[in-house]
Amino acid sequence: MAKAIRFREVGGPEVLTLETVDLPDLGPGDVLLRQTAVGVNYIDTYQRSGLYALPLPSGLGLEAAGVVEAVGPGVSLVAVGQRVCYGTGPLGAYADRRVMPENTLLAIPDTITDTQAAGMMLRGMTVRYLIRQTFPVQSGMTVLLHAAAGGVGLIACQWLKHLGVTTIGTVGSDEKAALARAHGCSHVINYSTENFVERVREITGGQGVPVVYDGVGAAVFEGSLDCLQRRGMMVTFGNASGPVPPIAPALLSQKGSLFLTRPTLAHYTADRRELVDTANDLFAVVGNGAVKIDIGQTYALADAVKAHQDLAGRRTTGSTVLIP
Ligand SMILES: NC(=O)c1ccc[n+]([C@@H]2O[C@H](COP(=O)([O-])OP(=O)(O)OC[C@H]3O[C@@H](n4cnc5c(N)ncnc54)[C@H](OP(=O)(O)O)[C@@H]3O)[C@@H](O)[C@H]2O)c1
CATH class of the missing domain: 3.40.50.720 (NAD(P)-binding Rossmann-like Domain)
Structure with missing residues (x-):
């Protein structure tokens, strides 16, 4: 089981609700994550409002950081216990646990915290x-x-x-x-x-x-x-x-x-090589201090409504992160 933000109809931030959901069994290449920080991006508001159409009901969010809890058959890119992050979906990041395809995941360098990773990918x-x-x-x-x-x-x-x-x-x-x-x-x-x-x-x-x-x-x-x-x-x-x-x-x-x-x-990170090259460039400038990740505000996962109100209301600065 997991706690996840979902919505059944498009509209204002209030359509987002916290639900208890079942997790699927792990198939080949699947990874179970315990998520520690989730990025809130402006695109999430377009998907929630219906500007970008999605099949409903739906989860939300494309970016998070966390720890690998279990791996499915054939997983070779990550291992149980490893800290990982992602920033290109698939949809459903607003959750405390979730199953992800391994080829979307990136190891978080030791110098970068989970909250920073969720705010930067x-x-x-x-x-x-x-x-x-x-x-x-x-x-x-x-x-x-x-x-x-x-x-x-x-x-x-x-x-x-x-x-x-x-x-x-x-x-x-x-x-x-x-x-x-x-x-x-x-x-x-x-x-x-x-x-x-x-x-x-x-x-x-x-x-x-x-x-x-x-x-x-x-x-x-x-x-x-x-x-x-x-x-x-x-x-x-x-x-x-x-x-x-x-x-x-x-x-x-x-x-x-x-x-x-x-x-x-998505069109600049469509294959694994492009994704890894792009992420490595980012890790390098954050790692050498040229780019600092400014987490302007954090919210509990249950307060996703408030996070969306603030983001769409121009009341945020820097990155916005939900803490499950
Ligand atoms: N195409 C892509 O690959 C891609 C990827 C990531 C993000 N994006 C886009 O990049 C933009 C920034 O994303 P972000 O997540 O970092 O958001 P953000 O910049 O933290 O928030 C959006 C900002 O837009 C400004 N803004 C101007 N007019 C606005 C209005 N009428 N309503 C709301 N905000 C308004 C506000 O800043 P001021 O108050 O200073 O004007 C607001 O803080 C978004 O449009 C997002 O969709 C695109």
């Missing part, structure tokens, strides 16, 4: 592919990053600085501005009170930036195109303020022969 591997693969940054560049004090945001600020990149970050409050600055963001814009397009133009001497990393979506999409240099790249990777409406490709030509991509982590 999905967000940190996302930052890695965004800045190393989707648009590989180079030292000396200046880039624009939206929601710079969020979970993805604080990891990105630090990793970009480590790579010699100057970050212009947007945030929704003065407290978040101070936090982003403390994590290496050089220029912080409060987009609740300032026109971020004008400010980016000012900061870059009218040049604009070669890339915008945007997890905010609808509210900033069009303005972000106006922050780009000729042939710059718009990386729209999330919809915290709502999904980006369809656009005509001609708009990209009018605004400077821009590139537009809408990436997702």
Whole structure:
């Protein structure tokens, strides 16, 4: 048996309920985990609200850390007693125990706590592919990053600085501005009170930036195109303020022969080699202290409703973790 957060209909945070569920028998390649910390990510709110459709009833959550309690036939990647984590699902991480396929699991390095691991895998591997693969940054560049004090945001600020990149970050409050600055963001814009397009133009001497990393979506999409240099790249990777409406490709030509991509982590970690390479890069920058994992808030597993209210209400900073 396990305790798990489940939902039977889409809607607000209150659709999430804590239930007692049966665990399946371990098949080939299966691993039973006792989970000690569970990551809460913005995508969980899209799945709960119905923006991203799921078959219902359903569990929720794609990221957690814990200890291997038992292994099924043929498991070779992990062993009983080992500390492991994952950040790419499958769905159902909001639970105290669960069965996972071994090929999704990664050993947690000794220098990283379970809570840090649960707060960094999905967000940190996302930052890695965004800045190393989707648009590989180079030292000396200046880039624009939206929601710079969020979970993805604080990891990105630090990793970009480590790579010699100057970050212009947007945030929704003065407290978040101070936090982003403390994590290496050089220029912080409060987009609740300032026109971020004008400010980016000012900061870059009218040049604009070669890339915008945007997890905010609808509210900033069009303005972000106006922050780009000729042939710059718009990386729209999330919809915290709502999904980006369809656009005509001609708009990209009018605004400077821009590139537009809408990436997702699953397509950068689809096979085991890619997953391990991505995770190892993340473990390396966290291990050498270049990137610190800022757990802004933790909640009991039973308080997942409150965690979702705070995340969607813009009241969180850094990563959010549930403790089963
Ligand atoms: N495509 C991928 O592979 C991938 C992977 C991971 C995450 N993501 C996306 O990356 C984004 C960040 O994820 P996260 O988990 O780290 O969340 P987060 O950044 O910690 O939280 C979202 C932030 O978005 C900002 N925001 C702006 N307008 C908002 C609005 N109307 N409602 C709510 N928030 C608003 C808020 O910061 P301010 O108050 O400072 O504006 C809020 O704190 C999300 O869009 C997520 O879906 C995408």
